[in-house]
Amino acid sequence: MIRFEQVGKRYANGHVGLHELSFRARRGEFLFVTGHSGAGKSTLLRLLLALERPTSGKLLLAGQDLGEISNAQIPFVRRQIGVVFQNHHLLFDRSVFANVALPLQILGLPRAEIERRVSEALERVSLKDMGELLPADLSSGQQQRVGIARAVVHQPALLLADEPTGNLDPRLAAEIMGVFEDINRLGTTVLIASHDLALIARMRHRLLTLQRGRLIGDGEPD
Ligand code: ADP
Numbered sequence: 001m002i003r004f005e006q007v008g009k010r011y012a013n014g015h016v017g018l019h020e021l022s023f024r025a026r027r028g029e030f031l032f033v034t035g036h037s038g039a040g041k042s043t044l045l046r047l048l049l050a051l052e053r054p055t056s057g058k059l060l061l062a063g064q065d066l067g068e069i070s071n072a073q074i075p076f077v078r079r080q081i082g083v084v085f086q087n088h089h090l091l092f093d094r095s096v097f098a099n100v101a102l103p104l105q106i107l108g109l110p111r112a113e114i115e116r117r118v119s120e121a122l123e124r125v126s127l128k129d130m131g132e133l134l135p136a137d138l139s140s141g142q143q144q145r146v147g148i149a150r151a152v153v154h155q156p157a158l159l160l161a162d163e164p165t166g167n168l169d170p171r172l173a174a175e176i177m178g179v180f181e182d183i184n185r186l187g188t189t190v191l192i193a194s195h196d197l198a199l200i201a202r203m204r205h206r207l208l209t210l211q212r213g214r215l216i217g218d219g220e221p222d
């Protein structure tokens with residue numbers, strides 16, 4: 001699914017985001033990326049989303065070379081990916097249903113298909129009967145689950161998350177990680193950037209550790 005071959009990212013101001021990063025992730029894997037602020041986690045996610053291009057090395061997503069694709073191909077690359085943010089970026093003046101439906105409306109799917117897929121996505125995050133509510137009616141854990149439903153509603157092969165539990169207490173954080181595991185069990189590759197080492201250690205998935213743009217660890221956490 002993902003193949004980094006000595007990928008480097010140097011920003012225009014000379015900052016090194018990533019330095020000769022190499023790793024592969026198979027389809028269906030679940031992995032964490034950790035590291036201090038400035039380690040390169042966001043750079044890694046932005047390269048996968050083709051928001052940035054590598055300045056050296058080779059980056060393949062589902063066999064496609066993200067350093068070589070044309071700008072016109074970028075939207076098609078992004079359709080294979082779902083993204084969950086720390087602050088979920090929900091629209092607070094629209095219902096839960098409308099928030100989750102948004103990516104499908106952008107794809108121009110027929111209304112009946114949208115309704116079917118949104119209901120399915122809400123069911124996957126245990127918010128089955130909450131579509132008509134507004135995000136403000138939900139707890140912060142439920143809001144984050146709406147963010148996850150919206151990220152998976154177009155059935156992406158890869159789900160990326162950037163500090164998805166950053167604002168949640170430990171119990172809710174563990175619950176949200178359980179939702180990611182459920183989604184992974186259905187075949188979606190999941191890659192989560194997180195600082196929460198205690199939570200990561202309990203989950204026993206593959207962990208990539210970055211330090212100043214370099215990979216310094218790859219394996220199960222100790
Ligand atoms: P975090 O530590 O939570 O990952 P950062 O402070 O590293 O957040 O980055 C927040 C945002 O600012 C990111 O979008 C990143 O690309 C951008 N950013 C970080 N460092 C710089 C920089 N030196 N110049 C411009 N933008 C930067």
Ligand code: ADP
Pocket residue numbers: 011012013015016017018035036037038039040041042043044
């Ligand atoms: P993290 O997400 O782990 O905090 P980042 O990928 O944001 O790390 O940052 C890695 C390095 O790249 C840092 O030195 C940061 O300042 C730099 N950086 C990140 N984004 C930008 C940017 N847009 N412009 C310039 N430098 C950046």
